[in-house]
Amino acid sequence: MIPKGLKTHKVTASALRFRAAPNGRVKALLFRGDRVFIRESYVGSPWVKVVVVGKSRSGIPHETRGWVYRAYLKR
Template sequence: MTASALRFRASPNGRVKGLLFRGDRVFIRESYVGSPWVKVVVVKSRGGLAFKARGWVYRSYLKR
């Protein structure tokens, strides 16, 4: 992640389910050409998100 914290949402522009922090790990589940949003699955979270929680984040804040 390029931000110190990132909103983890129920849907694109939807309700915030929690926060992801720099160093947290996610797996990209769905990605659409032309869309700035990606659906992810949480692998590791320091912010209390459950393992395998599913949600949406803004693509430009993710990095490999």
């Protein structure tokens, strides 16, 4: 569940690989404008564990968890 009141991030890449693990298999794609909530991040790592907010443009269901490269997200 996504905590209420926390800020989400928007995908800025035209297509961003949504992965099962950092540098792992690609589960689906997120597209520019899709929203995610950062669930976990680690100092020094470019990877963040995210939760999809709402249904993504590619059909990833709300609250699906996966990993993305942080550089392609903005508040």
